[in-house]
Amino acid sequence: MKIGIPRALLYYRYHVLWNTFFQELGIETVISPHTNKTLMDAGSHYAIDENCLSSKLFFGHVSALEGKCDAVFVPRIANYGKDGVMCSRFEGLYDMAVNTFRDHDIDFVTCNVDIQQKCPEEQAYVMLGVSLGASEAKAREAYQKSYQAWQAAQKAHIAEEEARLHDDRIKILVVGHSYNLYDEYIGKPILKGIEQLDAVPICSDAVDLKQAQEDSLNICKSVPWIMSRELLGSIAKYHNDVDGIILLTAFPCGPDSMINEMIIRRIKDRPILNLLLDSQDGNAGIETRLESFIDIIRFRKEARL
Structure with missing residues (x-):
């Protein structure tokens, strides 16, 4: 059996898990290719206009898996408890995918993570494993091993980003969801652009997730979305060690639009650049803004010497 995994949205957070x-269950995985213009155009075709760019890319990646696997894995993640609400797109993603591709030769499998409805993550994955033919014991063992692998990968990533703080060059904290930061078509060019300007990008996902949620309370105590609180926590962790902050957002993300405005109003001791990613072609405008932003930081640093 082959399970397809779209290289979009939560893939960038949970791909190791x-x-x-699936490897522990003896199931082969097929990952959709890196994002390109063809995938973006396909996503725009299948998604409704109101979807954010990240969601549109997801539908493009699902379409790329048609005919290449037996089923596509799309988890439904509602919440991690009353204080761990996810954006509604992740709760409805499986249903949207099934309905969008109902006339296509694509089957879907899912797991339902909803602690408020007494379905924690481990139970959700055990049920998924059983539905794919594994015993409950085997599925539980597979989840526990995959969770440990994910934790190890996260710790290694944090250590790698923290090591970059020792670089003497200008350091920029890039605040954004991992599916925006690491997408080859929309986010990676930003990170590469910062490096080409002789600065060091520090990615906001390099945080202990629980600690980041706690640290976010130092900035705002009323943010409902768990992933938004993680972004705030990354600022609380890194902002004293960086020279500037870039807010990277996919248009028209509702939670990010609110959170970014709050960040701009409350963080006054670091320059902030708000970059909005959309489906328009060309990076010239973004490159110019990046260059100007880093030049301003460089001039400010030189003026202090």
């Missing part, structure tokens, strides 16, 4: 889980 997902790949290890």
Whole structure:
């Protein structure tokens, strides 16, 4: 059996967990290719206009898996408890995918993570494993091994980003969801652009997730979305060690639009650049803004010497 995994949205957060889980069950995984203009155009075709760019890319990646696997894995993640609400797109993603591709030769499998409805993550993955033919014991073992692998990968990533703080060059904290930061078509060019300007990008996902949620309370105590609180926590962790902050957002993300405005109003001791990613072609405008932003930081640093 082959399970397809779209290289979009939560893939960039959980790819180690997902790949290890299916591998432990003896199931081959097929990952959709890196994002390109063809995938973006396909996503725009299948998604409704109101979807954010990240969601549109997801539908493009699902379409790229048609005919290449037996089923596509799309988890439904509602919440991690009353204080761990996810954006509604992740709760409805499976249903949207099934309905969008109902006339296509694509089957879907899912797991339902909803602690408020007494379905924690481990139970959700065990049920998924059983539905794919594994015993409950085997599925539980597969989840536990995959979770440990994911934790190890996260710790290694944090250590790698923290090591970059020792670089003497200008350091920029890039605040954004991992599916925006690491997408080859929309986010990676930003990170590469910062490096080409002789600065060091520090990615906001390099945080202990629980600690980041706690640290976010130092900035705002009323943010409902768990992933938004993690972004705030990354600022609380890194902002004293960086020279500037870039807010990277996919248009028209509702939670990010609110959170970014709050960040701009409350963080006054670091320059902030708000970059909005959309489906328009060309990076010239973004490159110019990046260059100007880093030049301003460089001039400010030189003026202090």
